[in-house]
Amino acid sequence: MSYAVKEIYYTLQGEGANAGRPAVFCRFTGCNLWSGRESDRQSAVCTFCDTDFVGMDGPGGGRFQTPMELAAAVAEKWPEWGSNEGRPLVVCTGGEPLLQLDAVAIKALKDRGFQVAVETNGTQAAPDGLDWICVSPKANATLVLKAGSELKLVYPQEDCLPEQFEGLEFDHFFLQPMDGPNLEQNTSAAIQYCLEHPLWRLSVQSHKYLGLR
Numbered sequence: 313m314s315y316a317v318k319e320i321y322y323t324l325q326g327e328g329a330n331a332g333r334p335a336v337f338c339r340f341t342g343c344n345l346w347s348g349r350e351s352d353r354q355s356a357v358c359t360f361c362d363t364d365f366v367g368m369d370g371p372g373g374g375r376f377q378t379p380m381e382l383a384a385a386v387a388e389k390w391p392e393w394g395s396n397e398g399r400p401l402v403v404c405t406g407g408e409p410l411l412q413l414d415a416v417a418i419k420a421l422k423d424r425g426f427q428v429a430v431e432t433n434g435t436q437a438a439p440d441g442l443d444w445i446c447v448s449p450k451a452n453a454t455l456v457l458k459a460g461s462e463l464k465l466v467y468p469q470e471d472c473l474p475e476q477f478e479g480l481e482f483d484h485f486f487l488q489p490m491d492g493p494n495l496e497q498n499t500s501a502a503i504q505y506c507l508e509h510p511l512w513r514l515s516v517q518s519h520k521y522l523g524l525r
């Protein structure tokens with residue numbers, strides 16, 4: 313199969329347990345919970361998305377015909393001196409990356425020396441070979457992926473409460489304040505929840521505060 317990718321770029325991971333770690337971000341085109349068109353937002357399953365995942369027109373984006381082509385485009389973004397300076401990491405994101413990312417693409421990325429992480433809404437099964445699975449559940453979307461490295465819940469979401477996820481098999485549980493006009497209030501609420509429920513840790517979108525992509 314081929315892979316439709318919005319953009320590929322090198323930055324620091326801003327969120328969750330890997331915050332601050334250098335990584336190549338590979339943003340796949342498309343999501344199953346929203347078309348990405350503003351005119352559809354209110355009728356979408358997921359209404360608070362802050363990401364442009366439509367098309368293949370971003371830096372480094374395009375259609376890659378084979379897993380090897382995709383892996384080569386990702387490897388091109390990792391700095392040349394990196395091979396001896398820490399394990400390369402690629403964060404496969406979207407949109408919903410698991411609509412496209414498959415086991416052969418993961419293998420091709422690993423053959424290039426990458427640890428492969430995914431940031432998913434959890435509605436799709438995960439292919440074999442992933443090194444890091446970050447699931448961000450959404451209200452009104454059936455959760456299929458119930459185990460992984462970190463569960464990162466955007467907070468608050470009506471009908472999607474932290475208590476619903478506490479029994480699942482994740483190594484880390486994060487609350488991330490929902491961005492938008494109520495960010496300050498949402499941040500206070502998330503802090504308060506973490507203080508009262510220490511299973512949960514606060515995740516802030518540090519890349520936004522730091523001016524990173």
Ligand code: SF4
Nearest residue numbers: 343346358361407433
């Ligand atoms: S599931 Fe993720 S990528 Fe899809 S619309 Fe929601 S926030 Fe955006």
